[in-house]
Amino acid sequence: MGQHSAETASSSSSLMTDFLRQAGGAAVIDGGLATELESHGADLNDPLWSAKCLLSSPHLIHRVHLDYLEAGADIIITASYQATIQGFVAKGFSKEEGDGKILKHRPILVAASVGSYGAYLADGSEYSGNYGDAITLETLKDFHRRRVQVLVESGPDLIAFETVPNKLEAQAYAELLEEEDIRIPAWFSFNSKDGNNVVSGDSLVECASIAESCKKVVAVGINCTPPRFIHGLILAIKKVTTKPILIYPNSGEFYDATIKEWVQNTGVSDEDFVSYVNNWRKAGASLVGGCCRTTPNTIRAIYRTMSNRSPV
Numbered sequence: 001m002g003q004h005s006a007e008t009a010s011s012s013s014s015l016m017t018d019f020l021r022q023a024g025g026a027a028v029i030d031g032g033l034a035t036e037l038e039s040h041g042a043d044l045n046d047p048l049w050s051a052k053c054l055l056s057s058p059h060l061i062h063r064v065h066l067d068y069l070e071a072g073a074d075i076i077i078t079a080s081y082q083a084t085i086q087g088f089v090a091k092g093f094s095k096e097e098g099d100g101k102i103l104k105h106r107p108i109l110v111a112a113s114v115g116s117y118g119a120y121l122a123d124g125s126e127y128s129g130n131y132g133d134a135i136t137l138e139t140l141k142d143f144h145r146r147r148v149q150v151l152v153e154s155g156p157d158l159i160a161f162e163t164v165p166n167k168l169e170a171q172a173y174a175e176l177l178e179e180e181d182i183r184i185p186a187w188f189s190f191n192s193k194d195g196n197n198v199v200s201g202d203s204l205v206e207c208a209s210i211a212e213s214c215k216k217v218v219a220v221g222i223n224c225t226p227p228r229f230i231h232g233l234i235l236a237i238k239k240v241t242t243k244p245i246l247i248y249p250n251s252g253e254f255y256d257a258t259i260k261e262w263v264q265n266t267g268v269s270d271e272d273f274v275s276y277v278n279n280w281r282k283a284g285a286s287l288v289g290g291c292c293r294t295t296p297n298t299i300r301a302i303y304r305t306m307s308n309r310s311p312v
């Protein structure tokens with residue numbers, strides 16, 4: 001490893017720990033972006049899902065990011081989850097456009113979202129992680145390569161590889177970060193539907209170990225997963241990582257991909273969601289927020305609960 005890349009690796013690895021130290025030992029991540037876009041009237045029944053608003057209503061995205069910052073989020077995640085080169089080309093675009101960067105009034109990190117190949121399929125495959133034998137490590141690296149480069153060129157503080165459903169995609173991201181010599185640190189966030197493995201059935205511990213061994217990864221954790229599973233998942237991740245642990249669960253509701261709606265009205269209320277937060281912190285999570293079906297109210301409540309932060 002040359003001197004330059006050694007320096008990069010060390011500045012990458014300190015970004016999150018420095019940020020957490022400054023924030024008092026823990027930080028708040030924002031909540032569901034798509035959920036809020038919908039509640040402001042956006043129709044996300046589209047192959048691009050929330051990324052459709054980058055084209056049709058960027059003012060709404062701006063508004064939702066500000067709402068989350070006002071609610072207390074220290075880290076906001078961009079609308080690029082389902083923004084893929086292939087998805088925009090299918091809409092008749094060739095090559096253009098990037099994300100704007102929000103003005104910082106206090107230390108804030110902007111995390112560029114990268115949703116999985118399954119998210120691009122727009123059929124809920126990010127909750128199965130079953131891509132079939134035709135999809136190989138190389139396919140996945142090639143699928144993500146250019147979009148990751150485009151996101152990096154837009155200057156985010158972090159790349160958020162989120163809702164990662166299987167081990168193959170985690171491996172693809174880790175190799176891509178190295179091959180493309182990406183200088184922006186990343187987090188890996190997996191999802192689970194059994195509180196034990198990631199959604200494909202691959203071992204969470206093995207997935208988290210891939211994140212652990214990648215120098216460019218500065219935090220590892222779980223998102224878009226029911227709150228009731230989170231405590232056990234944190235304990236599992238803790239066995240294999242020294243990196244900060246992040247969690248941003250969904251409300252606990254179920255996504256029906258055929259009708260593209262959240263169908264069970266049995267989600268966890270904001271109060272209940274927040275009642276978990278101290279336990280998650282004690283279990284070892286230092287970054288806490290919300291994913292689908294959580295709102296600025298959820299984040300405000302998390303922020304209040306975490307206001308007496310102490311180093312972990």
Ligand SMILES: C[S+](C)CC[C@H](N)C(=O)O
Binds near residue numbers: 048082118260
């Ligand atoms: C995290 S899920 C709710 C995202 C949407 C899905 N990829 C779809 O397009 O239906």
Ligand SMILES: N[C@@H](CCS)C(=O)O
Binds near residue numbers: 033224
């Ligand atoms: N960042 C995305 C996550 C989807 S699982 C969103 O909040 O809409």
Ligand SMILES: [Zn+2]
Binds near residue numbers: 250292
């Ligand atoms: Zn989600």
